[in-house]
Amino acid sequence: MGAPRKYPPKNAAALIEELATQGHAIIGIAKKLGVGREAFKRWCEEDEVLQEAFEVGRDAHRQALVALLMQAAVANKGTNANAMFLLKTMHGFRETDSSNTNIKVGVAVVPSVMVVRDHGTDEEWEARTAEQQRALVLDAASPPKVIEADVPAPPSYAPLVPASHPAPPLPQYTDAPAWKGNA
Template sequence: MTAKITDRPLMKAGRKPSNPPADATERVRELAADGWSIVGIASRLGADPKTFGQWLERDPSLQEAFDLGREQERQTLHNIIYRKAVEKEDITAAIMLLNSRHGYRNDQSDQGNRVNVTIALPGAMTLQQFTAIGKNEDNG
């Protein structure tokens, strides 16, 4: 017969946390800079995406490497679009940069060729005010 649960020592559930590879910081920065997702980076490091997320939470230098890699990717993409907009005078690229960097928005794009009808209603009236309007229109 088994002993009661209160007689046994309590054990923590799950495995002991794993550690990232020795060269993980540099590899994470390079992979993030090349546009790899968290799932892809985890796969390249031989880890589950949840495990990789835990590594990022536990190791500030690893999180910083990931953030720096993402910023490097963003800067590279920005430079490509900027050069296309300025040097090649690409209007689409210029509009995209104005929208994303400077908050320009074309709010009428979803309006298309729709007709816009506005109906203005008078405020509340008493019966005497309403009948007076009707009499004025008949006399006019």
């Protein structure tokens, strides 16, 4: 067997369209042209004329099958099962939406809340800041002030029992039971 063709033959577009109209798959058309499937696909990717010939042939095939079904419907005959099968398998036709379609949507909800408080206009904010700055400069000798405290002060962790009353000593158990086996 010789090396596969590097370039398509001169009459490739007409031959591709004719074979696709007859219902040949890509592999069958490639074999008729004496090349592999990948070489045929590359030809179609590189040459718009060949790709269009293939698509026109496939569309003509689809139209012929639809025409068979239309003739049966007009003549009030039973559906042509062969034509319907070919439309489904070769051209992706569906009677209804697939019931096997499983759509899952996941939404991640972050359990946090953003609180936006109104602190007034820019002018009010600037005036409040300037007033606080003046107060801080005037009271430089006093301990630092909290500029704006919206958070309550933390709780005091002072001992509940005054130091003058020490805690009683913990009892010492000398007769602790000896555990045997599983409790």
